[in-house]
Amino acid sequence: MKFNFKEIFTAFMVLFAVIDIIGNIPIIIDLRKKVGHIQSEKASVIAGVIMIVFLFLGQSLLTLIGIDVNSFAVAGSFILFFIALEMILGITLYKDDSGSAPITATVFPLAFPLIAGPGSLTTLLSLRAEFYIENIIVAVLLNVALIYIVLKTSSKIERIIGPNGIQIIRKIFGVILLAISVKLFAQNIKALFI
Template identity: 70%
Template sequence: MVSEFFAVIDFKEIFTASMILFAVIDIVGSIPIIVDLRRKVGHIQSEKASVVAGILMIVFMFVGESMLNLIGIDVNSFAVAGAFIIFFIALEMILGIQLYKDDQPETAAIIPIAFPLIAGAGTLTSVLSLRSEYYAINIIAAILINIVFVYAVLKNSGRIEKAIGKQGIDVVRKIFGVILLAIAVKLFATNIKELF
């Protein structure tokens, strides 16, 4: 049984899945958002946000498609909805406006960091796509690798802000806003065709 378990561990699959999730989660591109949140709420619960995001991804990998089917939503519709969310986040980053408003939260952990920033619609859709190609154990390993990196970025967001500076943060925010906008358009274009 143990030998069978290790037989399906494929480091190439783990590496590929890790890179895909790293690109979709884009925690480096989210640094300006994290810094903004930290300014607003004063404290980010890095451990809680990382653990919840990891659990969300792993659970969704196993039950996501069944959950969506149960409420009559297909993966493509879910991805299109995710594209809209990413689109509006990108607009906030590029134009420097605030579309998402919260009733002055005291801390930031589950919302909006764990969901939708880390384990958002794009990430969850990617996890479902990977599930059809790779063994579950390799995807779980890829998720855990990304969560460790996410935790490191969340924990050190203050130091990263000091290293880059306010102008640097603004430049990074606008650059990654454009990249995020392109991801939203691609996600929308790819999945909208499947709906018609």
């Protein structure tokens, strides 16, 4: 077991920025209005299970299709880069047009793809190329706990922080995410040319 507080904290912050649960509060509130009730526990647990399963099986899936972790990490750094740009500039580069109203929003679209989506899954494999798996699992579990708290208290948080506060938080985490994506790219691009 190689627990390292610095790795846990960095992985936690990266996942927190990518999942962007604070920035998703308006979407969560909108889903609540549409479907009535969201099961916070179920959504958090399902998202956590998806992320941890992908952390273990993602690499095998990549090997199966002939892609190494460094290539995936470089691709992941591009996704993080664009997510960061969306957060900083307040633009939407990715738009999901599957506009059908879900029967239950707990699993889809909340647990997947809003929480455990392409960004967070790519990030997990990118982190795996850099950190020990134990530290990433702890970071995932801490994020799941935080997601649960935010889902439970989303309307209170929105009232306290306000729309401007949410925008400021998004921009701050966008800049952090941008720096992380550049670092991830720089560390993994070298391995592709050796």
